[in-house]
Amino acid sequence: MNKLIFSAAAALLALPGLAAPAAAQSNEIVIGITTSTTGPAAALGIPERNAVEFVPTEIGGVKLKVIVLDDAGDPTNATTNARRFITEAKADVIMGSATTPPTVAVSTVANEAGVPHFGLAPMPFTPAREKWSVDMPQPIPIMGKVLYAHMKKNNIKTVGYIGYSDSYGDLWFNDLKAQGGPLGLQLVAEERFARPDTSVTGQVLKLLSANPDAILIGASGTAAALPQSTLRDRGYKGLIYQTHGAASMDFIRIAGKAAEGVIMSSGPVMAPEGQPDTALTKKPGLALNTAYEAKYGPNSRSQFAGHSYDAFEVLKRVIPVALKEAKPGTPEFREAIRKALISEKEIAASQGVYNFTEKDRYGLDDRSRILLTVKDGKYVVLPED
Template structure:
């Protein structure tokens, strides 16, 4: 009998050990907009997840990927599911500002770190009790606004018309661009809004043309950002066209066609990585992503939105080994340690820039994370750093 109980005890110990090994895996929850209006952002991000490491510091990494369909309610549902059912150690996503903002309360309540791949500074600013748990990888609107305004001022633009999404992305850009424009005494003579799902913006375009600005800034992202430019071209507006870094992918070129020729915008270095001078400090890390993505998905397939996802993975990969020294995956202590490790990262090279986080800066990018580009013959062309 004693031998029988000894055998059973050993078997039970083996099961516990096996269970412990499984629980030691790092579970990564991902919610991105692979369908819906923001699909041109989410699809390359979903593709990029497949390129991320499946082992870090000897620990297996499991990715649970869900589609939020560009919808805030679904994004919240996904986040709750990943935390409560999948016991994830970290959340990556979502692709858009509205969805990411809606996720903040959930991750803060669960004390689970989150790295957003959406743009608005409101996702991480100010770093309050809730945003203590939240980081992001895309460049802030003010950084890109300053680059646009600098280019406008250097090219004789005195007046500008603005049209942006009627959501947090558009409003964030309206606020930041107004601040930047005031610094160079550029007058915003028209300001319009439209929904991501709109199929016509003729009324807004006519109002902007009537104001006769020297240039127009369109604050949209993905393929819906081509709509105002097409409408303005159709009614004969002949001024300069600027877009935000939210359009920096090939789907925008395809949808916009000849109507977006000559467009000027700020973008992350990865968009024109092969055109950057050898002295550019981000060129090597940007090219590393380009080569990895194009090897998997084909020449010319890379996009800046996928690169934001890649950078989220870069930050996670750098932080996990630090957190593992303090706690075991699957525990509250590990999630705290992982959050702290991300906040402590210094000079980490990504596809879009060099990241240095701090307790008051949960983006960690500087001016090395932006370049100016234009669209020439249906392709992106590097034109400088400001």
């Protein structure tokens, strides 16, 4: 088991082992992870935290010290955690968070301080935040493309959209317009809701009045089940599409019968058993799911567990390269990790094969996605063509 420290953000100063950061400069690599283990995004953050139990205890012969803090999905908390990782724990690497707004906040801190950062939720990149940050989840355009292609194949002409009233909702809404428009998909209604909302009845009634052929839900975690259930309860009969932010067993549990027939883009970690042996994502996907389900029960696998697990798969490739140039705990080591993220290619992980560049901070291609539906309460892989 890794040397893990789980704590609330406010207790970081009291964490054992943080009072002597100089030890980390030669004897260990410090990795700080901020994610949402409480709050509305806990269904995403808890699997991300749990997956850390199955990652290496050392890389390149150097022990890892992993600190996991809860930010409750709040960008302010995530910012505080990131700054404490840097100033008090002298972190060599930062990861997080579980949702887009706090991930952007962590990226800002990491790029200001010059510390490698692995985002665990899709986020928009700007020149100010692309030098030190990479993102583990699949980029929206890759995941959206397979959904819009399915819509076109099924003669969908008009589409309604309901998504979060934050940056994740914006990313999907903008992608629907950018990729769906050229395919002939007409956007006829747009509605938004906040992550903590417990009702979307008003938004759903407006969508129903527009009578779209299909509806795309731009949400994540268990909250993605709210519009799904409300649409079906109110009698909507058209196709409903969900993003990879909803790809978890909890979605089916919460949505119940309303989940039947949903069309969802997902990372391959949700169904590695069906991949050919030549798929580079199959072995790490099976390794993660086997370990995860052995501890947390059958069908507990999660796309979100794959994000944090895969960050360590990447580190297994880049840290040995960085150690040839500098020692942990130094700016030179952090710079060496940054450079190795770009120089190392075809890094196989459970959710995709990573090839980061200076401008492509996701580093993924079509190998990072599958198409799912729900049948009889279980996920079933759909062919893309």
